[in-house]
Amino acid sequence: MAKNIRTKREREKAMVSEMITFYCRKRHGRKCGLCPECAALKAYARQRSDKCPFMETKTFCSNCKVHCYKPEMRERIRAVMRFSGPRMIFHHPVAAVRHVLETKKEKKRMERCNRSLKIREQKW
Numbered sequence: 001m002a003k004n005i006r007t008k009r010e011r012e013k014a015m016v017s018e019m020i021t022f023y024c025r026k027r028h029g030r031k032c033g034l035c036p037e038c039a040a041l042k043a044y045a046r047q048r049s050d051k052c053p054f055m056e057t058k059t060f061c062s063n064c065k066v067h068c069y070k071p072e073m074r075e076r077i078r079a080v081m082r083f084s085g086p087r088m089i090f091h092h093p094v095a096a097v098r099h100v101l102e103t104k105k106e107k108k109r110m111e112r113c114n115r116s117l118k119i120r121e122q123k124w
């Protein structure tokens with residue numbers, strides 16, 4: 001049981017991270033990584049998931065999610081969910097497959113990104 005909660009927690013954190021990354025890329029035009037604001041939101045959201053006492057019973061998008069957020073962060077995470085939520089359909093098999101592919105692509109993109117950052121660092 002405890003293991004299930006841990007898995008659920010990890011899954012929730014992964015999903016929130018992804019939604020924020022997606023949101024930041026589309027809305028803030030980030031090519032790699034997150035802007036400072038979204039990075040802060042992500043750290044905050046992950047911390048909330050870590051501390052959530054309702055992990056066992058709640059569903060991912062339940063309202064409970066936003067109640068423990070402080071007002072400012074609540075507004076921000078709401079904006080992210082409103083934006084990313086409808087664009088990320090997790091329950092449809094095709095969407096799920098696409099989601100996996102997207103995640104892989106995203107990973108590759110990040111690697112390329114990190115590499116180019118490293119090259120830049122070396123030049124400096």
Ligand SMILES: [Zn+2]
Pocket residue numbers: 023024025028030034035036037038039
């Ligand atoms: Zn951003």
